[in-house]
Amino acid sequence: MTLTTARIAYEDERTALGMDYAEAALIIRRTMAHPNGHPIEVTEVKAPANRYEIGYHRELADDPEADFTPQELGGNGIDLVV
Numbered sequence: 001m002t003l004t005t006a007r008i009a010y011e012d013e014r015t016a017l018g019m020d021y022a023e024a025a026l027i028i029r030r031t032m033a034h035p036n037g038h039p040i041e042v043t044e045v046k047a048p049a050n051r052y053e054i055g056y057h058r059e060l061a062d063d064p065e066a067d068f069t070p071q072e073l074g075g076n077g078i079d080l081v082v
Contacts, residue, residue, distance in 0.1 A: 002030045006049045017048055024049035 009017065009025035017025070026049040032041045 001033075002028065004028050004054060009046075009048075013046060017046065019048050026052055026054070028054070 005027050006024045007027065009019050009023055013019070013025055014021065014023065019025070026045075026047045028043075028045040028047075030041075030043045030045075031039055033039050
């Protein structure tokens with residue numbers, strides 16, 4: 001699951017990201033789960049919202065029961081474009 005939100009950046013985020021006061025931060029939180037529902041990995045990306053654009057694409061297998069190989073998954077997901 002991927003959740004994308006934007007909010008005013010906290011002070012520590014503004015400092016780390018070189019942002020001005022009251023600038024919005026883009027937050028992308030992606031959770032990958034095992035088929036049994038247990039989380040495997042959680043990734044959180046923060047970026048200045050005025051400097052990035054989100055593009056999302058996902059390819060589906062012809063067979064919904066088929067697993068993707070790591071090579072097939074490499075080109076799918078979230079791209080941040082400067």
